[in-house]
Amino acid sequence: MFQSFPQVSQIYIDNWPHRGLTKPARWVLNGSVGRRVAQYIEGVTMSAQKVKTNEALIDLIDQLKVQSRNTGAALWRDVALRLEKSRSNWSQPNLSRLSRYAAEEKFVLVPGKLLGSGEVSGKQTVAAFSFSAQAREKIEAAGGKTMTIAELMDKNPKGTGVFILG
Numbered sequence: 001m002f003q004s005f006p007q008v009s010q011i012y013i014d015n016w017p018h019r020g021l022t023k024p025a026r027w028v029l030n031g032s033v034g035r036r037v038a039q040y041i042e043g044v045t046m047s048a049q050k051v052k053t054n055e056a057l058i059d060l061i062d063q064l065k066v067q068s069r070n071t072g073a074a075l076w077r078d079v080a081l082r083l084e085k086s087r088s089n090w091s092q093p094n095l096s097r098l099s100r101y102a103a104e105e106k107f108v109l110v111p112g113k114l115l116g117s118g119e120v121s122g123k124q125t126v127a128a129f130s131f132s133a134q135a136r137e138k139i140e141a142a143g144g145k146t147m148t149i150a151e152l153m154d155k156n157p158k159g160t161g162v163f164i165l166g
Contacts, residue, residue: 057083057129060150067153075109075159079149082111082166083129091166094118095135098126098165105163109152112166120144127152 052058064080067073082090091111096118102108108126116134123143131139136146147155156162 052084060129063150063153067157071157071159073157073159075162075164076153079109079111079164090129093165095120095138098124102163102165105161107152107156107162108165109149109162110165111149125152 052061061080061083064076064083068075068077068080090113092113092115093110094115094117098108098114099118099121102124103122106125108124110126110128112128113130114126114128114132114135116132116136116138120138120142123145124139125145125147126139127147127149129149131146139146152162153159
């Protein structure tokens, strides 16, 4: 049963589930191996679970994965995996990067927050998880359109012609 933990006493473990004992009193081996055995048997984790708490973000990630399965578009799965990462690892490009790398694109998707430093050239439809107030104003003043990722997913289910910036 516990072949991956050879340093733990087999007598102690073998007597535990088969002899009617509910739980061992203590583990024979302390340290990392003993903790791994305890986690395996008792289901205990030593560190805090890293779980997203923003319900809107969780729903968006689920919708992106469902859309990817339904349409076969890898774009939505890629965006979902990027949004599942820690928020400190999300992309936060400025408008200057938008103008530099995606000036000719019709749909631009930012899996993170779009910041307002720089100028916008062109009328683009930009979708992001969030926008700074200045970025939203500059895009709309240039004749572009801002939307959420869910709105872009509804408008373009296959994800054709979408440029990911970030």
